[in-house]
Amino acid sequence: MADIFSSVRLGALDLANRIVMAPMTRDRAGPRDEPTPAMVDYYRQRAGAGLIVTEGTQPSPAGKGYWRTPGIHSEAQVDGWRRVADAVHGEGGRIVMQLMHVGRAAVRANKAADAETIAPSAIACPDLIPGPDGVPQPPEMPRALATGEIAGVIEEYATAARNARRAGLDGVELHCASGYLPMQFLSSNSNLRTDRYGGPVENRIRFAVETLEALAAAIGAGRVGLRICPGVAFNGMADADPAETHAALLRAVDRLGLAYAHLIHIPNDGFDALDLVRANWSGPVIENNGLTPDKARALLAEGRADAVSFGHAFIANPDLVERFRNGVPLAKADRATFYTGQGDDRRGYCDYPAWGG
Numbered sequence: 630m631a632d633i634f635s636s637v638r639l640g641a642l643d644l645a646n647r648i649v650m651a652p653m654t655r656d657r658a659g660p661r662d663e664p665t666p667a668m669v670d671y672y673r674q675r676a677g678a679g680l681i682v683t684e685g686t687q688p689s690p691a692g693k694g695y696w697r698t699p700g701i702h703s704e705a706q707v708d709g710w711r712r713v714a715d716a717v718h719g720e721g722g723r724i725v726m727q728l729m730h731v732g733r734a735a736v737r738a739n740k741a742a743d744a745e746t747i748a749p750s751a752i753a754c755p756d757l758i759p760g761p762d763g764v765p766q767p768p769e770m771p772r773a774l775a776t777g778e779i780a781g782v783i784e785e786y787a788t789a790a791r792n793a794r795r796a797g798l799d800g801v802e803l804h805c806a807s808g809y810l811p812m813q814f815l816s817s818n819s820n821l822r823t824d825r826y827g828g829p830v831e832n833r834i835r836f837a838v839e840t841l842e843a844l845a846a847a848i849g850a851g852r853v854g855l856r857i858c859p860g861v862a863f864n865g866m867a868d869a870d871p872a873e874t875h876a877a878l879l880r881a882v883d884r885l886g887l888a889y890a891h892l893i894h895i896p897n898d899g900f901d902a903l904d905l906v907r908a909n910w911s912g913p914v915i916e917n918n919g920l921t922p923d924k925a926r927a928l929l930a931e932g933r934a935d936a937v938s939f940g941h942a943f944i945a946n947p948d949l950v951e952r953f954r955n956g957v958p959l960a961k962a963d964r965a966t967f968y969t970g971q972g973d974d975r976r977g978y979c980d981y982p983a984w985g986g
Contacts, residue, residue: 631929633922634954637679637936639913640888641851642723642799644679647929648950649891649938651917652682652727652802652856656968657978658699662687664709667970668699669716671979674947676722679936682802682856682891683713685729685809688789689782690744692810694735694768696761701726701789707796714797725800725854726793728786728844732810733771733819734864736760746771747782749813749820749827749836755865756808763968776824782810783840787847800852803841805878806893808864811837815878816868830870834878841882850886854915858893859902872900879909889913891938903933922953948983957984 631637634646659665672681687693687700700706710726717724733748736758740746748771757765774782790801805811813819814836820827826835837855844853859875860868868874879890890910894902895918906914916925916934925937943949945962952959966977 631932631935633926633929633937634950637913639680639854639915639936640800640886641849642680642725642888644723644936645721646679646950647936648679648925648953649915649936650675650678650681650943651938651940652684652804653940653944654684654695654698654968655970655978656695656697657970657974658697659709661703661705662693662698662700663703663705664699664713665973667973667975667979668709669712670975672713672724673716673720674979674983675943675949676717676720677948677950678722678943679950681717681722681724682938683724683726683798685727685804686789688728688730689785690741691747692730692785693740693744694731694746694758696739696759701728701792701796702785707792710793710796710798718797723799725802725852726798727802727804727856728789729804730782730786730810732813733768734758734808735768735771736766737769738766747774748772748810749774749822752819752821754808756863759968773822776826779826779836783836783843786840787843790844790847790853794848794852800848800854800888801844802854802856802891803837803844805837805855806858806861808861808866811840812866815874816866817874818867818869819865830874830877833874834881837878838881841885841887845885845887851888853887854889854891855882855887856891856893858895859900859905860897861893861895871897872905876905876909879906883910883912887912889915889935891915892917894918907933945981947979947981952984955984
């Protein structure tokens with residue numbers, strides 16, 4: 630029976646325990662979208678996790694949509710992430726980078742002046758997104774990608790994965806959830822294309838499948854994961870049949886031998902997302918969303934998940950694994966400082982004390 634503190638192998642990734650730090654945007658990158666010294670300390674402090682999945686990191690300038698999010702497409706960014714990876718490895722941890730191209734979920738003021746906003750179709754994201762001053766504003770109208778441009782976007786992902794490995798990270802996770810570019814291709818309401826990337830489900834999954842194939846070819850399938858959230862409505866997603874879409878996606882990439890599928894498990898009418906994953910995916914599964922240690926232990930004991938991820942709990946509890954191990958009450962995070970830091974500001978970021986500290 631798997632224990633939450635037992636080791637596990639996910640693809641080519643050897644984890645000391647089954648507690649994963651979920652990706653969380655914290656808006657702390659520097660002026661060149663590079664990791665800062667505060668980010669190095671933030672990730673170092675949380676290296677007790679079996680695996681850290683970084684905050685969403687843009688693979689290209691066009692992939693940025695939020696203020697102060699990091700990239701992995703310049704040498705300054707690679708150098709910054711190298712310091713992060715070295716710090717985590719120095720503490721015995723493992724870390725993979727979440728590659729997040731936001732597609733249409735972008736505010737013009739958050740992007741470089743020459744960076745386009747692109748999407749599968751020219752349909753604006755209906756959800757407001759915070760601008761540089763934190764005030765929510767309407768996203769920019771995207772330009773629909775031409776068929777011949779899509780291979781270039783996929784290659785940007787592959788280059789980003791190679792850059793992540795060059796920086797010393799252990800792998801990458803493709804963000805296929807939350808209404809960002811891969812999910813915009815997946816969802817029937819945001820993808821109105823009539824070429825081989827749109828229409829029936831086998832076409833709408835093509836972008837995500839080809840991107841995962843390219844990532845696997847670039848750095849090895851065992852170092853690539855994907856994150857999904859069937860049925861999520863965030864950033865204007867309203868797929869006609871999210872169960873069918875995600876089942877088709879999972880079946881199509883199951884043959885690749887990827888490291889894991891990372892599920893954000895939300896309630897859905899008509900299907901259970903974890904059951905759907907298990908029925909269509911033979912690889913390791915990381916379960917996420919609203920877990921307690923007891924729920925996590927039950928999922929592992931039942932064999933329904935291979936690892937479990939926690940997000941907000943890691944913000945105020947850098948030593949979360951040891952707190953779980955010792956039954957120590959968790960500290961509460963200050964939500965007012967989730968996204969407010971600038972430069973090397975450490976308040977509400979890497980100034981939470983460890984247990985007993």
